[in-house]
Amino acid sequence: MELHLKRSPPPVPVTVNGVVIPAAAIAAEAQNHPVPKGRPGWAWGAAARALALREVLLQEAKACRIAPAPMELVAGQWETEEESLIRQLLESVIVPPAANEMRLRSIYENAPDRFRGPSLFEAAHILFAAPPGDATARATAQARAAKVLMELRSAPHRFAALAADHSDCPSRTNGGHLGQLASGDTVTEFETALIGMEEGAISEEPVESRYGFHLIRLDARALGEVLPFAAVLPRLREAQEKTDWVRASRAYVEQLAARAHVTGIDLAEAPWTEVKKTA
Incomplete structure (x- = not known):
């Protein structure tokens, strides 16, 4: 057959x-x-x-x-x-x-907060480092960050101590303090989190960046002034x-x-x- x-x-x-x-x-x-x-x-x-x-x-x-x-x-x-x-x-x-100036003015006037001068931040963080291409390391870092965040929610006053114990950033020796930061000093994900936080607050979830995961505390913020249309045109x-x-x-x-x-x-x-x- x-x-x-x-x-x-x-x-x-x-x-x-x-x-x-x-x-x-x-x-x-x-x-x-x-x-x-x-x-x-x-x-x-x-x-x-x-x-x-x-x-x-x-x-x-x-x-x-x-x-x-x-x-x-x-x-x-x-x-x-x-x-x-x-x-x-x-x-x-x-x-x-050619770009239509009236159209561009409409974009500006509909969202003027997008066009501010440099902002200043006082912040601290706890970094759980992981390479961007290592899925296993990033999952581990995220889990570590989530566990420490649970401790912070019940004891926010321990931020400096937890930074000293867990952070992979040299700032751990200073309680996680990063000093004064200006717009552009940090990666976009980190700065976006700072802009969306209230002063004195700790990030509600770990913030992911190319460096790993961050628990962020915003101590103070001074938003830059809205720039005039001519400056952003x-x-x-x-x-x-x-x-x-x-x-x-x-x-x-x-x-x-x-x-x-x-x-x-x-x-x-x-x-x-x-x-x-x-x-």
């Missing part, structure tokens, strides 16, 4: 207008796409789409007879020729509208121009991809990767 095993058909190669994207290149690119939990194969698909879109742009640059002219990004670091071609192509076709204009540029670049890439003959991957399967504007 013969057994006939059903074989899966070979995978369709990823091509763009007949140009093959090598499987090895996709595998290498996949390392740059972290896999969401429970979605095996996602990184490969994301990498294939990214390389296919890149090939679409490079083919269009060639069709437009653009010659590579790499620019220096930072001292001693230059674009590759392919990066140069894509940048020049986008610069040649994308002209977003350049920042608002720059932010709006970048947003408009990204929107226009996405629409342009979608048009190019719709005209391209692509096999092995569906470029409409997932959200488009935003094209970053070169500073």
Whole structure:
């Protein structure tokens, strides 16, 4: 009796207008796409789409007879020729509208608290350190922080003693005191927590940052003054121009991809990767 095993058909190669994207290149690119939990194969698909879109742009640059002219990004670091071609192509076709000052004034007036000068804080913390990529260490640090927080809720006056016993920050020798902090002195997550706390309060939950988990006590705060519209207009204009540029670049890439003959991957399967504007 013969057994006939059903074989899966070979995978369709990823091509763009007949140009093959090598499987090895996709595998290498996949390392740059972290896999969401429970979605095996996602990184490969994301990498294939990214390389296919890149090939679409490079083919269009060639069709437009653009010659590579790499620019220096930072001292001693230059674009590759392919990066140069894509940048020049986008610069040649994308002209977003000028920012509307009335629209920017409306954004400012609807949320003036977003546009303050530097604030000052007096704070203390207990740090439970863990590397950002170590899930086990971070879970352990969070559990340690939660346990100490339970002690603080019943005995907030023991903050300095608990900092000395548990904190992984050198400030433990000073009861966790960090001294006077200004806006920008700490990571965003830490400063956001400070802004949202009442003076004299201890954070209700451990605050996560790239360094680990923090239990924070806010001793004093002096919020900066709301800046006048004229002072924040350049920042608002720059932010709006970048947003408009990204929107226009996405629409342009979608048009190019719709005209391209692509096999092995569906470029409409997932959200488009935003094209970053070169500073």
